[in-house]
Amino acid sequence: MTTNVENVAPAALDQERLAALADRLVEGGGEVRNLRRLSGGASQETWAFDIEAQGRRSSMILRRAPGGTFQHETAAGLETEAAVIRSVAAHDVRTPPLCYVLDPEDGLGRGFFTRHVDGETIARKILRDDQFLDVRPRLTGEFGSILARIHGVPIADLPSLRAGEPADALDLMRRGVEELTGPRPVFALAIRWLEDRLPNPAPTCLVHGDFRLGNLIIGPDHVRAVLDWELCHLGDPMEDLAWLCATPWRFGQVDRPVAGLGQREELFAGYEAAGGTVDRARMRWWEVHSALRWGVNCASMVAVFRDGIDRSVERAMIARRASENEIDLLRLIYLGD
Amino acid sequence: MQDEPTAIEILASATAFLREEILPKLAGNDAFQLRVTANALDLVRRELMVPQSDKDGENAALAVLLGQEGSTEDLIRALAAGIADRTIDPARPEVEACLWAMTEAKLDVDQPGYAGLTRARALRGSDN
Structure with a gap:
């Protein structure tokens, strides 16, 4: 988390x-x-x-x-x-x-x-500023091909990393929900949905863990650097594709699932053209997981705010955004959206 | 009962003062934090404006669904526990309807302009 x-x-x-x-x-x-x-x-x-x-x-x-x-x-x-x-x-x-x-x-x-690498990380600028007009239509496919390259890095070339298979990720979410103070029936629904559809362990690969606008340096020509490898682990490649499609990372452009920029099929095409293999059922599982992951993160801010670790209004307002993730979960689970 | 103006009206006035008089004098992080604060006061005002009848309606709907009475918080806790221990089936239409209604009611206070809410309402338009 x-x-x-x-x-x-x-x-x-x-x-x-x-x-x-x-x-x-x-x-x-x-x-x-x-x-x-x-x-x-x-x-x-x-x-x-x-x-x-x-x-x-x-x-x-x-x-x-x-x-x-x-x-x-x-x-x-x-x-x-x-x-x-x-x-x-x-x-x-x-x-x-x-x-x-x-x-x-x-x-x-x-x-x-x-x-230092020159370029822009701020999502709203990348999504709106004129200097990114030309690159915007290309970014979704480029994200796919970058992710395929990340997932293709031989594990033997990597340092020892934490395992983050679906079962591990689900355990982490269960613990996260249990630690929350308020009642959360939608989170309970999501946990149950994830339990009922738990995928078998995937062929393990390097997962970035936080691949989204904000963690990418974008130039007017292409993606210049992938930042923030802090949450990287070994696990299911679909986790990265799903996280990139999580509603909060669409920055209001909710009809464009991939980072507020493009459609899932464009991302899949870029991913497969660069050697990746898409599994749509696993993708779905990780999309529900992603909404829950961000929801639990927001809801856990209640304790951070109350216990005095951070009493700022901003922290309180992040805690009250958990309801956004709940509506996202209901959309994913009941409407398949 | 208190005299007029109401708490809601006073809060609106205080928020307008912060936004219209103070915000233009600030820059950088202070301006950002003040904007967050004004948004938070708007949230509090929306919460104060929720009619008692809506709260009673939520409690009554949960009581019917669960077949028990109690505070709304206790009932929601029972719903969450029932979904988790599989004694309540979330595929039942009345359970689904209840989860949508509770979540939409929260968002109407927390973030009524949330794009994910607008999209959910558009997708469900036909059955509402």
């Missing part, structure tokens, strides 16, 4: 220790300038900065555990995430080029550095 809770106050980043790493990040090193914390990705810290030397500027990104150390239970771990990025990059999946993985001796906590 994903969570956006930030359990640790944003820690400062020690600039002197960062400066000491400059020559490991860029050949010849340079001065660290313009260090800033980027918003978004609240379960990990993201910092941006430049390294400047002799009029040359290299833009860098540091992804770090909140406060340097906190890690959520389903997260792969930053060192593992870095190893996955290195592996998939070798198999024709665009990611931000990896520069350096933090060592405990660096004194900056856990995390890794990549080059």
Whole structure:
């Protein structure tokens, strides 16, 4: 289950220790300038900065555990995430080029550095701005082909990852629903639906786990990088295709199931053209799972809000969005939509 | 009983003040958080506006479905437990109708403009 809770106050980043790493990040090193914390990705810290030397500027990104150390239970771990990025990059999946993985001796906590990649991550801009007019019709097919390449990465080339087969995913959801305080008959319905249709374990592959707008850098020409490998695991390839079609990731363009951009069949065509195999029944199962996954995530914010971890109005309002996922579940289960 | 204006009217006025007078003076994260806050006050106002007859209707529908009386929360808990332990079949039309009605009532307060709700209503248009 994903969570956006930030359990640790944003820690400062020690600039002197960062400066000491400059020559490991860029050949010849340079001065660290313009260090800033980027918003978004609240379960990990993201910092941006430049390294400047002799009029040359290299833009860098540091992804770090909140406060340097906190890690959520389903997260792969930053060192593992870095190893996955290195592996998939070798198999024709665009990611931000990896520069350096933090060592405990660096004194900056856990995390890794990549080059900054130019482009847009904000869904509403990608869905509406004129500069993406040409690329928009191509993106759905491109998502399919990128996912096929991710799913085709040989497991032998990957670090050891958590197993996330359908049965594991269902267990995680059962636990999530049990921990909620309020009564949730629609979630109970979804659990039962998922139990009755539990697929056999699929041929296992690398699953990104959070492949959607927001985690993709899009240029006016194509997808430039796949970000946020934090939830990657080994499991059923259909999980990624279904998550990309979850209603919240359509950003209001509800009639375009794939990321608010295209139709499922276009995604499937791109996926199969790049060597993937689509299983529509499993896809359906994971679509219901995806709606439940996001619903449980929203509903679990009630406790986060009440227990004082985050008393913000924003957190309370996220908790009240669980009803959106319930209507999505009813649509999926009763109307097959 | 309180005097007029009503709590609903006062809340609407307070929300309008935040949106029209304060929001234009803010930028960045403060503006974002104020917009979220105004939206939250709208949600509270919609919740206060739900007529007692709707709440009584929901309780009565659940009581008929489950064949027992109780607070709405207890009845919903019993419905959830019955679906989970398979003593209540969610394929029964009256169970399905009840789940739709309860969820739509929540969304009418939480997020009445939610695209997934609009789509559900359009798809179910013929049987409503």
